[in-house]
Amino acid sequence: MIKKSKLFGNKTRVTFCLPGDSPAGPVSVVGTFNGWRPGAHELKRRKDGTRTVSVPLSPGHYSFRYLASDGVWLDDDHADSVGPQGSELRL
Template sequence: MIKRSKLFGNKTRVTFCLPKDAPQGAVSVVGTFNDWTPGEHELKVRRDGTRTVTLSLGPGHYRFRYLASDGVWLDDEHADAVGPQGSELVL
């Protein structure tokens, strides 16, 4: 799931969230906003068992995927679109 909230100026706070039943172990969100660097934006476990990470992003078109520690790639069905190169987010 993706939550968005506008910030002052042209930035948007984007929270990437995975459900409790997502793969165990470390999961990071990687994409065009961080040069597809694993581990740079690792999701943290919340009390309810979901995992989230929040980024501040400028306007643009971003591609991203979640990368689990066992090398499993996950797309986000709540993204603006999902294509062969992953999930897409338009801000």
């Protein structure tokens, strides 16, 4: 799931969220906004079992995927669309 919250100026806080049954081990959101670097935005487990990370982004079009341990890639069904580079987000 993806939540979008307007910040001051033209930035938007995007919160990436995976359900409690997501793969074990570390999971990062990687994409065009962080140079596809694993670990740059690692999701943290919450008390309700979900995992989240928030990233402030400027207006634009971004591609992203979730990267779990052992090289498992996941797309987000709640993204604006899914394309050749994975999930897509428009702000």
